[in-house]
Amino acid sequence: METAPKETTNATILLMGLRRGGKSSICKVVFHNMQPLDTLYLESTTKPISEQFSSLIDLSVMELPGQLNYFEPTYDSERLFASVGALVYVIDSQDEYLNALTNLSMIIEYAYKVNPKIHIEVLIHKIDGLSEDYRIDAQRDIMQRTGDELLDLGLEGVQVSFYLTSIFDHSIYEAFSRIVQKLVPELPSLENMLDNLVAHSCIDKVFLFDVNSKIYVATDSSPVDIQTYEVCAEFIDITIDLDDLYVDGDGREAKSSEIRSTSYLANGSVLYLKQMIRGLALVALIRSDTENEKMDELLTVIDHNVGLFKKSLMKMWASAKFQTQD
Amino acid sequence: MSQSSRKKLLLMGRSGSGKSSMRSIIFSNYSAFDTRRLGATIDVEHSHLRFLGNMTLNLWDCGGQDVFMDNYFTSQKDHIFKMVQVLIHVFDVESKSINKDIEIFVRALTNLQKFSPDAKIFVLLHKMDLVQIDKREELFAIMMEKLQKISNPFQFKLVGFSTSIWDESLYKAWSSIVCSLIPNMSLFNSNLLKFNQVLDAEEIILFEKSTFLVISSTASIQKQLQKQHASELAGSTESLDPKRFEKISNIIKTYKQSISKLRTNFQNLVIRGSNGSHFYIDVLTDNLFIMIVLKDKSSQESCQTTREDFVILDNIKAARRWFEKIESGK
DSSP: OOOOOTTTOOOEEEEEESTTSSHHHHHHHHHHOOOGGGGGGOOOOOSOEEEEEESSSEEEEEEOOTTOOTTSTTSOHHHHHHHOSEEEEEEETTSOOHHHHHHHHHHHHHHHHHOTTOEEEEEEEOGGGSOHHHHHHHHHHHHHHHHHHHHHTTOTTOOEEEEEOOTTSTHHHHHHHHHHHHHOTTHHHHHHHHHHHHHHHTEEEEEEEETTTOOEEEEOSSOOOHHHHHHHHHHHHHHHHHHHHTSOTTTTSOOOSOOEEEEEETTSOEEEEEEOSTTEEEEEEEOSOSOHHHHHHHHHHHHHHHHHHHHHHHHHHHHHHHHHHO | OTTTTEEEEEEEESTTSSHHHHHHHHHHOOOGGGGGGOOOOOSEEEEEEEETTTEEEEEEEEOOSHHHHHHHHTTTHHHHHTTOSEEEEEEETTOSOHHHHHHHHHHHHHHHHHHOTTOEEEEEEEOGGGSOHHHHHHHHHHHHHHHHHHHGGGTOOEEEEEOOTTSTHHHHHHHHHHHTTOTTHHHHHHHHHHHHHHHOOSEEEEEETTTOOEEEEHHHHHHHHHHHTTTSOOTTOOOSOTTHHHHHHHHHHHHHHHHGGGTOOEEEEEEEOTTSEEEEEEEOSSSEEEEEEEEOOSOSOOOOOHHHHHHHHHHHHHHHHHHHHHHTTO
16 A cells, blocks of 8 residues: 655646536546547536546546535635646636636636645637637637736736647647646656657657556657647557457456557558556657668667666656655 | 459448448448438449459448339339349338338348349348347347348348447448458468468458458358367367457557558558567558467567567568469469
């Protein structure tokens, strides 16, 4: 049994928003692999729900029911806000959002007072129903109004990030990846390591994925192309699904060796996956500008480099654990 | 060759039963979700699909509204029902008017008997996902019994499947439909067995390239052999998922689609799995994909390198020649 040290679990995400904004759906889709269409049948959430995820960091997501009033004295909201790392506020972009914005600025004011280090993230959600032009308009409008409200409250220094999301495409994963990354204290060194890997291995793009949720914990510093992300995320699914088909009935626990998979594409690039520690997987897209002959040798080099990366990842995690125990 | 290699498939059923959805998923790379966009089919929609190189499937997707239906059975009947190789009749399990459905089925059978008595009949009970899981089997059995009784006077042997576009059952049904049309199946099988002797693989599966329907596999060949010599020991009854072929079809197709986002195709896929199983999916011929599953029999921590993968891939390359020969019809 690991004893969860209270102070160090700063990697808590608080999911808030008005009712019917889509908070539970987000949770189910991202962390439980639920089909987006099935979320139509979710019941309204009545109690705060908290969930634990053991990825590179021990992430926990707490979802609050929308209809609750957090400023009732009975509710211990002060302790709540003090303990979380990020506050995610979900705005339903298909609904009238003025109410939500007032609610948001109230929450920000309160949360910021309690915990000035909190990250405030706003999901402009359900944009799948809006046309392209209108999405930009909605985002601009919401950003403008939030800024004004915060100015009125005298809180112009607060950093608020905005994301356009929908559960019907990968935008929600992208947004959550960004949010989670802000909570990983080792992120700069991770990125540095990945950059090193990219520089020495002809890799186009590399992601460090959490296998269960398809959130990427880190990537190299080149810009993220959403298509590459989608392909890499699906590559994990395909690898794992195929692998599971040939597991003997009860051999579940005996996952002895790590999964590694490669796939040559017709344009000469290669998709590469290797399992890392703690439910993470490294997925890379390897460039095609080298000759095909050399690709086999290149893969051997990459194997070696990725092996080194994994070793340092293990070291890093061990020392991170050591620090938290202090 | 050109004569016999053209196959006419009729796809019939009442309107709204999901005929065009099936066709779009299997042959046009639609996802199940995309099929909502499909409208009603007007009259007959023909599609010509090249399958395994020299075989052409002429798929006649017959719109199912009553106006068109009446037309098929009266004025157009010799046009529609001549030289049919396969009739695929689709029943909507949720249909309210089963009697009407059956009546149309009977009319189709009557015409078929007259114009092409050698046709093979496949019955698909479609939209099975709308039925509760524990009732599916029972419903299927009842329905098939009923339909078989009806078609007995016409001397047709029915083959039935319960299908849904939301799972892999659709691939299973279509793979057996299409396989029934492949003439040199036994050649494929015998060569596949030979290839397996070389590799000693856990399993080898052949897929058609564009649709990813299962053509043949070592497991299914063994099953056939076991049926022939029933006395032989049924030792290798497998603990593996019996639906795995369809699932693989489904998985690989998803993969193909996701790769198309990078505007390219995939050539091969090598997975070194978690407990000693290795997967190789590679192009075999212009029309075939092969999937090989190997299993480490020795439990020792083997220090395989990528070298071994290349040996397998080279083996596939060597087998390419043989299968190309079979395919070209020689």
